[in-house]
Amino acid sequence: PEAEIGLIGLGVMGSNLALNIAENASTIAVANRTTEKVDAFHAEAGALKDRIVPCRSLEALVGAIRAPRPIIIMTKAGAAVDEQIAALRPLLQAGDIIIDAGNANFHDTVRRSKELEDSGLTFIGMGVSGGEEGARHGPSIMVGGTAEAYQRVEPMLKAIAARFEGEPCVAHLGADGAGHFVKTIHNGIEYADMQMIAEIYGIMRDGLGMAPAEMADIFARWNEGPLNSYLIDVTAKTLAAKDAETGGALVDQILDSAGQKGTGRWAAIEAQMIGVAATTIESAVAARILSAMKAEREAAEQVFGPIELLDASIDRAGIIDQLEQALLAAKIAAYAQGFAVMAGASADHGWDLPLATIARIWRAGCIIRSQFLDEIAATFEAESGTANLLVTPRFSAMMRDSSVGLRKIVALSATSGIPTPALSAALAYYDTYRQARGTANLIQAQRDFFGAHGFERLDGSGPHHGQWNA
Ligand code: NDP
Incomplete structure (x- = not known):
């Protein structure tokens, strides 16, 4: 096998991410549901052609990557991701890593992580921001999964991420759905x-x-x-x-x-x-x-x-x-x-979402990137x-x-x-x-009036009920 990584889904984001990986990280095998797109993509890859292995099936894709295989899924979010995981599972071996890089709902990422827990496969849910341009030249990358899984993909992600004053905008943010949640x-x-x-x-x-x-x-x-x-x-x-x-x-x-x-x-x-x-x-x-x-x-x-x-x-x-x-x-x-x-x-x-780190990896690559985030990072650090x-x-x-x-x-x-x-x-x-004394005392009074919900008193004793009709 020639490639060190694979990618499924050569849409706007996937094709640009694949070019970024080919240019800055490693040889990459690519596949897409509509197979004609694979050939077209490869034909247009210019100087990066030799770093891209076009594959016309998932079997070919898996066969083209050295084990343990990291495979990025960059398709439409939702059912498409479940279908790709189901199709990949019988083809993969223990130790292989599936990375969902689309805009998944983090609840799905938590579920998928659980479903793959005993399979021997590793699952990473990864938020990628920066649109087309970011995917091609450096996105901000928010990773969820085990620390061990992250370590295995960290060098590749650092090589393709955006940089803010030299620091790569990628980090491990927590288990399972943490990356997609932050995205x-x-x-x-x-x-x-x-x-x-x-x-x-x-x-x-x-x-x-x-x-x-x-x-x-x-x-x-x-x-x-x-x-x-x-x-x-x-x-x-x-x-x-x-x-x-x-x-x-x-x-x-x-x-x-x-x-x-x-x-x-x-x-x-x-x-x-x-x-x-x-x-x-x-x-x-x-x-x-x-x-x-x-x-x-x-x-x-x-x-x-x-x-x-x-x-x-x-x-x-x-x-x-x-x-x-x-x-x-x-x-x-x-x-x-x-x-x-x-x-x-x-x-x-x-x-345990690291707020300072999140602000740091949003300083470049992503759509909300700004100087302001540098100040937020410094604030949460302090x-x-x-x-x-x-x-x-x-x-x-x-x-x-x-x-x-x-x-x-x-x-x-x-x-x-x-x-x-x-x-x-x-x-x-x-x-x-910033208002120390709000108006919810009245809401509590109303709730107690019609629903006997009770209330705390300012002196700390409670719960009390009012004699509203007395
Ligand atoms: P595109 O519409 O450009 O591409 C969609 C890709 O998904 C195509 O490769 C398509 O294959 C594939 N696909 C769709 N349905 C299925 C299916 N049922 N089975 C297999 N493959 C399927 O989308 P984007 O590249 O814009 O987005 C991809 C992911 O990245 C999404 O989750 C999106 O939310 C996320 N994202 C997008 C950003 C953006 O700026 N566009 C920014 C950050 C994240 P085919 O060619 O066969 O149709």
Whole structure:
């Protein structure tokens, strides 16, 4: 056998990952359900052709790899992965490693790990982020499985991962589903980041009447400051892009209805299951759902009428500065929520998710990569037991300053009817989290009134019941 590793699934991600492995790690055997794609892929591999072994069946694939064989499955998530595992099992030997690198639901990864536990095979669930470009030139890789399994694939993964200041963006994050869970939360944060940026764009477009090219310049400028990140850069570039047909801004020709494959939704669902408030992520998921209801929104605008631009005499430069602050404050809240979900999952699922390491491997390669994550990594390194990013010295100081802008922007949007679901959720989270005396005493009173649920008293004694009808 010529290859040291195999890969099944030559779609967008699989073909790029295979080229990355061939170039930076080892000779790779590849297979795909539609076999014509294997030949086409090999034919187009250029200088890497000799490092790729095209295989027209799983038998050929297994036969082409030296044992013990690591085999990556990079197909559509769900049933396709179960089918590939079932087809591979009789062909493999004890010691071989199956690596699911797609966007699996982590519950499936936990189940698959259990199913393969006594088979002699090793199973790794691996989250890969960075899209097409990341897969080809260096993704961020989140690994779940046994420590021993990770050790066996670590050199290969380090060779293909993105690097942040020389450090590879790959780590073992815990047993079974830990890697896919962290990828899920990554995607939830990604949804929040994108939604918050879109809301800022909405204020610029519908409140300030700005043209895309003008906005592109502002996002490009913000990319030089504390918001510096891949997504801000992508925003500046997409806003600047021209439409070949009309000559106008391309973004103006795109239907305002966003798709989703469900990983952001899983993040919101898991947060709820664990009992951690991730309201900014939830709002971002809900906003995508509402975005897809184009016809209903058009009908509703007929009922309620359109919103109006802000008064032209408004201090535009001042608002643009506040928008930058608002985005930063909301980003802090969104990341605080995402990391709180991961901390909660550690307790719930028996993982010990290394929060500083997660922030470190997200600094390059993945979609949410940013300078900001370097600061999060440093914060969790300095304060490993921290309850919430919001209250750490570094982020509380940033929040104190930037929340002023967030508050002004949310207030301005609310009074003018511009929707800011994620920004508003971030502000409400911050205000609720920092309020020592909340209002749930009334909720407890109501619950006791109608359901005799009982309540604790402030003096610590309890449970008590009120004499509500006396
Ligand atoms: P593509 O649609 O480009 O490719 C899908 C691949 O899955 C093809 O090779 C296809 O084979 C194969 N496949 C689909 N169904 C089956 C089946 N029932 N049995 C066997 N093979 C099957 O998808 P992507 O490359 O974009 O995504 C692959 C995985 O990576 C997914 O889990 C996705 O969520 C995840 N991912 C995607 C990212 C992205 O930016 N696109 C980023 C990170 C993760 P065939 O050619 O025969 O149809």
